[in-house]
Amino acid sequence: MNTDFIIHHWLVDSASGSLIHQQTGEQRRLGEFQFKLLQVLIEHVGQPLSRDELTSLVWERRVIGNNSLPNAIHALRVALDDNGKEQRIIRTLPRKGYILDADFCHSGPSAEAITPSTSTRADALPVDEEPAPSEAAAPAVLPEPAGTPPRPSRFWRRLVACQCMVLLVVAGWLFGRQIATEGSEMTEVSAGVYSNIRLVELYRGWEVFSAAEDLSSQLGPVLFTLNQQLASSKMTMDVYFYAYGSSLNYTLSLKNACGAKQLAMNISNWRTDEVQLNTLISRETQRKINEMANCAR
Template identity: 45%
Template sequence: MNKRYYSINNWLVDIPSGSILHLTTGERKRLGEYQLKLLETLIQGAGKIFTREELTQLVWEHRVIGNNSLPNAIHALRAALEDDGKKQKIIKTIPRKGYLLEPDYCSFIEKEESEVRDPEEETLPPEPVALFDEFPGDGGARESEAEPQPVEIPAVAPPAVKKSLHWTTLLLLVLATLVGGIAAGWYMQQNHDERLAAREIQPNVYSNIHLYSLEATGVSTLEANNVYDKLKDTFYTINQQIKMQSVRMNVYFHITHSSLNYTFSLTGQCDKKQLAMTIYHWRIVPARLNNLIIRETRRKLNEMATCKEN
């Protein structure tokens, strides 16, 4: 199935792989996270003059950055897209106003995913799940990745028990194993019996997004409201984008202790995408939580195939 890609000055923008691909030579260039995000923002508003403040907020999302971060990222994009920094045919600096991406150099093209896929990606996990974890000792947070599919571990025969091992010790080991198995079975049964009900929160607030909190009977709804309060601005931003692309989104989340189980589905006219994430220590750094949600949503949105014309 064909997918729709942005093209700028004969460079195809492959957002999922974080790179741009030359349509003639096949050369591939890697872009940094914020360079790619800046390029995506300019593409979506091609022909519009973005102020420095707008770009800083849209790309770095309330992070504290240096005065040269934006100009340096603009310079890197110009170099990658083979744009002359003096003539500025593609990315233009508008004096005392901001920056503009010239729409004459932008277009959409459809390509088979196999034609665009980066060979290096073949060795990567198919669907990384972004997590929040704590740095040991500093109380901070960082993002890490884990495979959603269990890793298959080859069976290894247990080492032979030394003959000198006392039979009493072996008996204790067997009893401990049995008790542990019974306790694990009881725990799994208790969790299996817990029924979660989907409760829609903030209905009719967003035109193209429906939010559902998965809750057990009798559980307080304060945590669900806490999640919404942290993400409501991000939901507004996502809603604006998917509305323009005629995509609808359902979000389901469930809170267990320090983790947030967050699943969303995107439904377009010709394709569907879904992603499940487990986000640990999600309360610690709200800005990183918002960055993660909007980044992963945009990634899946860009993976959606466009309809073939008859």
């Protein structure tokens, strides 16, 4: 590409093979063939391209799997903050192929004019920061005078916290037993989309639906950011999940050269609030990443 392109507030930076946000400066790096696919779509913006045409232009004479193109398209949609259900930017044309919508594209400034911000690294995971307490609220966190009996509410909060920990341990144990149950099978989803994350769905014979598509759609941006954080920290993460009724069993396993950490969660009504689901997964995963041993010598 001889000219710089902006797609839905994201500058396509050919030099680094990444996307740079116009307002925040956030940088999202793409894989070699993901970026090449994006270049081909830009060169044919507004024109429908068949699957065969895209495969030939991007992978040329290489032998690839049937899911290589759909996985690369999915990765681009996640990177561009495109809702896969609506497919506004990169749209799927039934029985035809794909098209990059020209309404979301225009020529933009060079990459030098929009650079990743110094306060937000490209591989940084946005952490939910709690608001700083005001001066008026400061006394609420001061130690209580000696001899003051504990407030009843504290006892109940501690009791609830202990119960939650027990539930997490039990959920992890039950999930381990479910994996060993006959009639169950594990299927890797979104293979090749994330370099350091592996998503595995446990599908049991009596289940009639899969949660993979909904989960990938809702967690796409969070997983993309987490993948960058894991890659920079030289960690990998396996995520095992299955849905039953309105609940989601979500177990993550972090590994690096120095050790491993696991966390099992049972999330109720996970489909009703996408923002809360993303916040929960981001916060708890970041917490476990921070608990990992630092391999730096």
